[in-house]
Amino acid sequence: MPATRTPKWRAFGAAVLLLALGPQMIPTSQAFTTPNVIISGGGPAGLLASILLNNLGIQSTIFEEARDPDEWSSKSYAMSLNDRGKAALDAGGCLESIIGAGNEKLCNYFVDGSTGDVQTIPRREPTPGIGMSRPMLVDCIENIAKTLPHVTLRRGVGVASVTEDEDGELSVHLDDGTVVHASHVIGADGKWSKVRQSFEELKSQAKLVSCTGFGVLMCGDSAPEGWKMDGSYVIFPPKEEESIPQDFYIIGSPLMNGGMALAMVCSDGVTKKYPWLKPEADPSPKDVGKGGWKDETSLELVDSTTHDLATNLDTMLQDTVPAFHAAIDKSFYKTAGIQRRATWLQMTPKDGSVVSYSTEKGNVALVGDAAHAMTASMGEGGNCAMESALKLAGAVGSIMKEKGETTCTVDTLNAGFIQYGISRPKDVQPIQEMSAARNNK
Numbered sequence: 001m002p003a004t005r006t007p008k009w010r011a012f013g014a015a016v017l018l019l020a021l022g023p024q025m026i027p028t029s030q031a032f033t034t035p036n037v038i039i040s041g042g043g044p045a046g047l048l049a050s051i052l053l054n055n056l057g058i059q060s061t062i063f064e065e066a067r068d069p070d071e072w073s074s075k076s077y078a079m080s081l082n083d084r085g086k087a088a089l090d091a092g093g094c095l096e097s098i099i100g101a102g103n104e105k106l107c108n109y110f111v112d113g114s115t116g117d118v119q120t121i122p123r124r125e126p127t128p129g130i131g132m133s134r135p136m137l138v139d140c141i142e143n144i145a146k147t148l149p150h151v152t153l154r155r156g157v158g159v160a161s162v163t164e165d166e167d168g169e170l171s172v173h174l175d176d177g178t179v180v181h182a183s184h185v186i187g188a189d190g191k192w193s194k195v196r197q198s199f200e201e202l203k204s205q206a207k208l209v210s211c212t213g214f215g216v217l218m219c220g221d222s223a224p225e226g227w228k229m230d231g232s233y234v235i236f237p238p239k240e241e242e243s244i245p246q247d248f249y250i251i252g253s254p255l256m257n258g259g260m261a262l263a264m265v266c267s268d269g270v271t272k273k274y275p276w277l278k279p280e281a282d283p284s285p286k287d288v289g290k291g292g293w294k295d296e297t298s299l300e301l302v303d304s305t306t307h308d309l310a311t312n313l314d315t316m317l318q319d320t321v322p323a324f325h326a327a328i329d330k331s332f333y334k335t336a337g338i339q340r341r342a343t344w345l346q347m348t349p350k351d352g353s354v355v356s357y358s359t360e361k362g363n364v365a366l367v368g369d370a371a372h373a374m375t376a377s378m379g380e381g382g383n384c385a386m387e388s389a390l391k392l393a394g395a396v397g398s399i400m401k402e403k404g405e406t407t408c409t410v411d412t413l414n415a416g417f418i419q420y421g422i423s424r425p426k427d428v429q430p431i432q433e434m435s436a437a438r439n440n441k
Helices: 012-021 044-054 083-091 095-101 134-145 194-198 268-272 292-296 309-320 322-327 330-335 381-403 410-423 425-439
Strands: 036-040 059-064 078-081 103-105 107-112 118-122 129-133 151-155 159-164 170-174 179-182 184-187 206-210 214-220 231-236 248-254 260-266 297-300 337-339 343-347 364-366
Touching: 036 044, 036 159, 036 170, 036 179, 044 059, 044 083, 044 134, 044 151, 044 381, 078 083, 078 134, 078 381, 083 095, 083 381, 095 129, 095 134, 107 322, 129 134, 134 151, 159 194, 170 184, 184 194, 184 410, 194 364, 214 330, 260 268, 309 322, 309 330, 343 425, 364 410, 381 410, 381 425, 410 425
Parallel strands: 036 059, 036 184, 059 151, 107 231, 184 364
Antiparallel strands: 078 129, 103 129, 107 118, 159 170, 170 179, 206 343, 214 260, 214 337, 231 248, 248 260, 297 337
């Protein structure tokens, strides 16, 4: 059926005015009679968005490049879910499953890496956190999403780009060369978002900002003897030793399977004594995004006989944090990967308007790292990503309620995307800035 194109709004201020007038004033689109949403990215935010849209009766299809949740090793880190993340998961009916799969985080443990002495620091939050690996989190949410009538998940194929024809219909171009059509697209495809890159009004707002810090990720099948599951461990080199650099610390996260994830957080100063730790430069602009999450890894150890990273780390930790070194298995070093310098996504308004995570028409929106990637220093990235999925669905649901709709229309979804796009940045951008400031200390 021929589609009638929604009129273009040439100034973003017009979108703000339409919101002020109310959703009923937004022009009607006839390209789709009911919403048909494609979500690029099957991480926590994309999966949770599909569940929350399903609960509003909205059909969505998720395309995820990874064939299984643990395909990219650079994604296989430990997460601590705080009140933001838990509230979003609870709204999607996922929290009970998450609690069963994870472990409660009641405190943090500060460890003297030289002596092994441990200091217990209670959590500031009123409720316990939940610790788990990212693949486990994805698996739990995915298992719920796959049971829902309005959710379709396709793994093993990602979104390469999105185009819009003169009638306003969105064409989603997949990595395998096929093209699918949608009324709306949600970009939940990470820091290097192909969806964001496809729309100049979103792309022009975005700038990746590098910090001075970087990380080394490791994982192993066992935690040190006596370490508890109810907290994260922060291991520091001794301050009184001038010969030992104070430019790094290690975060250890015991996992439910008995293993442990390690993140060695480094500032550039540590490379003066250990130049082999220096991360590669950021990808050139023409190469950014070609590898998605793989772009994050500067050097990943795949064969200990061809790389010196394992040996160098072993020697370094023996010299700087000997008690911790003695407590962990040498197999950790064989999994090590040096990450590129921490980066975050700075969104800046253009042409005197305001920052928005949606297009001015409201047919495309960004969630998670695609909208507000942040450094890992505060552990807020994943929590804010899932909260954004909740805020997006909440905006749509509130407009449906205002209009008395039991079935969401295309125009209501447009209005919800716009409302979310304008309102969300003021909540999450201060968190991004605080997180980046910690990395630059």
